[in-house]
Amino acid sequence: AQSVAQPEDQVNVAEGNPLTVKCTYSVSGNPYLFWYVQYPNRGLQFLLKYITGDNLVKGSYGFEAEFNKSQTSFHLKKPSALVSDSALYFCAVRDGYKLSFGAGTTVTVRA
Amino acid sequence: EAQVTQNPRYLITVTGKKLTVTCSQNMNHEYMSWYRQDPGLGLRQIYYSMNVEVTDKGDVPEGYKVSRKEKRNFPLILESPSPNQTSLYFCASSFGGGGSYEQYFGPGTRLTVT
Numbered sequence: 632a633q634s635v636a637q638p639e640d641q642v643n644v645a646e647g648n649p650l651t652v653k654c655t656y657s658v659s660g661n662p663y664l665f666w667y668v669q670y671p672n673r674g675l676q677f678l679l680k681y682i683t684g685d686n687l688v689k690g691s692y693g694f695e696a697e698f699n700k701s702q703t704s705f706h707l708k709k710p711s712a713l714v715s716d717s718a719l720y721f722c723a724v725r726d727g728y729k730l731s732f733g734a735g736t737t738v739t740v741r742a
Numbered sequence: 743e744a745q746v747t748q749n750p751r752y753l754i755t756v757t758g759k760k761l762t763v764t765c766s767q768n769m770n771h772e773y774m775s776w777y778r779q780d781p782g783l784g785l786r787q788i789y790y791s792m793n794v795e796v797t798d799k800g801d802v803p804e805g806y807k808v809s810r811k812e813k814r815n816f817p818l819i820l821e822s823p824s825p826n827q828t829s830l831y832f833c834a835s836s837f838g839g840g841g842s843y844e845q846y847f848g849p850g851t852r853l854t855v856t
Contacts (some may be wrong), residue, residue, distance in 0.1 A: 640782075646811050665844060667847075674849045674850055675785075675834075675845075685746075721784060722786075727799065728773070728790055728792060729787060730775070731798060731801070732784040732786070
């Protein structure tokens with residue numbers, strides 16, 4: 632069975648600093664990996680995905696993620712964080728028709 | 743506007759009183775799914791549907807039922823709700839069920855069972 636771990640419950644950064652949200656995964660076959668973001672009182676929004684190809688994936692709002700097969704990781708990054716990036720971030724892995732989410736990481740960007 | 747809609751958005755009910763949460767998408771998606779979100783546990787998949795009349799269990803199906811009679815609708819049924827089903831529920835859809843397709847999420851339904 633597939634699983635996802637987000638080792639940090641919270642990440643706090645200052646505006647303008649780099650932001651990294653960590654994710655590791657476990658899946659039996661080829662990994663299909665996703666990042667979603669949830670703003671307060673909203674549903675989840677898709678940020679980016681890794682299916683195959685380049686290990687560095689670019690997505691919405693200036694976010695990118697690096698796939699590392701040997702470390703089974705898919706960390707989300709943003710070079711310069713904004714206050715508006717404050718939200719709850721979820722990593723997810725797909726195995727067949729099932730999608731498994733991590734517990735989520737709350738990101739707070741202070742002005 | 744392409745969207746997934748859920749109704750109701752908020753619901754307070756009592757133990758044992760049957761309820762249905764509706765979900766509808768206007769994107770002609772084949773795949774639809776229900777999740778519950780609980781603090782510290784992230785989202786857990788309840789049921790999913792690969793197409794009309796094709797459904798399967800997710801990770802936490804106990805106490806829930808679903809049906810997929812039309813492509814656009816995927817209602818979630820709680821026949822005898824219990825307090826441990828108090829949660830935030832999300833419906834989602836995507837073009838296909840496997841692999842590469844990202845999901846589109848509804849706004850959520852906050853359910854309280856007393």
